[in-house]
Amino acid sequence: MTFSAVSRRRFLGAALRAGAGSALVGVDALAALAQQVVSQGPLIVHSARPQDLETPSHLLTSWITPNELFYVRSHFFTPAVREEMWTLQVDGEVDAPLTLTIDGLTRMPSTTTPVTLECAGNGRGYHNPPVAGVQWRKGAVGTARWTGVPLVEVLKKAGIKSTAQFVWMDGADTGLGRAPDFVRSLPIDKAINGDALLAYAMNGVRLAPEHGFPLRVIVPGWEGAYSVKWLTRLTASDRDHPGPFVATSYRIPRYPVQPGSIVRTADTVPIRSLAVKSIITSPRDGTIVAHAREVTISGFAWSGENEIERVDVSTDRGRTWFPAQLGADRARYAWRQFTFSWIPMDAGPQHLLSRAIDASGRTQPLTGEWNPGGYLWNGLDQVSVMVDSPLDTTRAGEVLKTRCTVCHSRDLIEAQRLDAEGWRGELAKMTGWGAQLTPDEIELLIAHLAR
């Protein structure tokens, strides 16, 4: 079944359930209803309408992020696009303006490439002083295999002129209330030589509505807002786009500024490539781990258009660092998975850090550089775990010898192979029969015997 058939049925169903007369339900209202019926699954909902959904970082376990776990960032409501009504206009500084349909696009030669997409605001919640905007933590990032037509092929087909300096990209979404339309502008060099893609599929299936159905841009290595969803128009221009999503937002100060300062737009530059960054996705923050048992620390590292050279892990608050193992899966614009085997020998709270270093020598800093938009946070990622107290095996052995094996053999104990609850029951039976054990000794024996 096509998307439009499914979504129409959903819209109408929702509209009827909401008691809305169909004649009164406009496109925006339908889109709004659609937002309520689309499942958000395990994602963290920063905003349900429009949809700003974050992937809980402990669910980022595979090199390719499954579509249903992929973060969603939409400034406005997801437009209800009907594929048979949809076209892509290519105009401006071109010799032959084009109107393309999805059929036409899918007949052009396609490529499939894994690309890591990260919102410029990912990690905004860690900036200090706090910055207004969606308070993303670690999970506004994911990697998918995108299938589509290279942007350069469409620009060539339209006969892009040498006067073109930027490609303006507009999608079918429209501003909410008085908010202006979301239009982004791509410098011509990145549009032509930067492997940008007009994608219609994500991990082998057609784009979902929230990820830009039926067509979106993928600008590999650059912050996510360049990857315009629901693409309807490409306009080649000799100027940068004057709209606020280009001229005001997605910009950072030209020079480092004092945290909390006010920066004039004239002193800012557009964000382009993503920063060098790594996150720890396992163990999960707050996990209790066993003393002296191997723990695999794992996560992902990426650096926009640059290759990851190394990821270091520290288990002692950054005093010492050791290189992690990099995963075999790799692609020019995709993150690398890393793993590090750790045997915790110190009990109590422990803090794990990861630090990425890229091939151009950029190193992930201790904290992200503060900026008024709260963009590109790439401070060292820290995960805290609790390491169980080590077992005093000598004392446990002593208690066993003096209180247990005086009545029966050690073999009899070892043959039981019970878990902690099983041993708790067994010890209750023994004390009932007269074994002399303090509550503390009982806990020690339970932990020791269960292991």
Ligand SMILES: Nc1nc2c(c(=O)[nH]1)N[C@H]1C(S)=C(S)[C@@H](COP(=O)(O)O)O[C@H]1N2
């Ligand atoms: N038309 C349109 N395209 C858009 C957006 C939007 O609001 N409207 N959000 C952008 C931002 S800020 C990001 S980070 C990515 C997110 O893509 P995703 O929702 O598929 O993860 O889409 C970009 N493309």
Ligand SMILES: [Mo]
């Ligand atoms: Mo974003």
